[in-house]
Amino acid sequence: MSVDQNGYIGVVGDQPFQTDFHSLLQEVRDRFSPQTLTLVHSVYIYGSIATGKAVAGRSDLDLTLILNKAPSKHDSDLIESKRRNYEIANPIVSKVDFGIGFLEDIVSADASLAWRYWLKQHCRCIAGEDLAEDILLFRPSRSLALEVNGDFEQVLGKNHRLLLVSRPASNNGRLVREASRKLIRSTNILRKDRDIDWPDTLEEHVARFQGLFPDHRDELQYFFQQAREPVAEPEYFAGRLEAFVGWMSGVLHNRAQQRLCNAWPGYAAGRSVFISASFSGLGSYHLNGHTTPSLLRSFRQCLPAFGVQRGSSLNRVKLNKSRRSKVCGNPVGIVSSSVSGLTKACRGNQT
Structure with missing residues (x-):
């Protein structure tokens, strides 16, 4: 398109x-x-x-x-x-x-x-x-791609489970085809923030992916073939599907972690990051009053690895200097605290 x-x-x-x-x-x-x-x-x-x-x-x-x-x-x-x-x-x-x-x-x-x-x-x-x-x-934007296909783990996980249940061959073929198409289209979420193109057809998605990740071109070509003619054995296909989804999730996690790290370049010990939306919400996050919607998924994906549980209502997150240097490498803890009146102040910054 x-x-x-x-x-x-x-x-x-x-x-x-x-x-x-x-x-x-x-x-x-x-x-x-x-x-x-x-x-x-x-x-x-x-x-x-x-x-x-x-x-x-x-x-x-x-x-x-x-x-x-x-x-x-x-x-x-x-x-x-x-x-x-x-x-x-x-x-x-x-x-x-x-x-x-x-x-x-x-x-x-x-x-x-x-x-x-x-x-x-x-x-x-x-x-x-x-x-x-x-x-x-x-x-075109990375955030739009995530909204459209950010559910790929959930959807393809369901396909994976269904493929491991005995069912008529015709039903398996349909599942293989649907899963292949969803997987191929979901590769668009691996785009960079600066990208201005937008693939439409399966062929365009495959060509785009293979240009970005040539070492994985054969894996995606396999799913493209199954999207066209679903003849794979269910268990074999399910194994390849699980492996590719796991690889994609790893790429996204690593990128999200890096974006989170890049958001803190000038923050010294004792500085606080104010977050005006709950961790489980879908609103924009604010770093010291600056709206940063592009970091939404970074926080959602990274904070659990840093010790903050999904569903937590975060009003302020304070990052210790001694820990900051480790965040960009290994998952470590983030110290969170709630300050009276801060919620009201944060709400004033919401978009």
């Missing part, structure tokens, strides 16, 4: 859909529109059909359904039944995939940036109210 002359990430666009898929898309509107299913707020298409690059009989139909509320078990079973029947009845696509989101996650005051990015940059509305119309364009 190109970045335009103003530095914004491009959107899918509204080019005409390919003629081969017109009747298919009309059937989607008939089966899944808000007029047919009141639980549905809007329906979006993404992937090769959305971009006009689909191949009849080979491409997938990728849909995102935004629901007005969380579905009951009956609702979930109904949607899945419709998806399965629709897939069987339409051999023009290799399979039908649904992504499910909730209206509250997109329009609320603390809306998910990942969902808003997804609808704006990758999706085309084909039924219901187009929520993307009110979403501003995005610029």
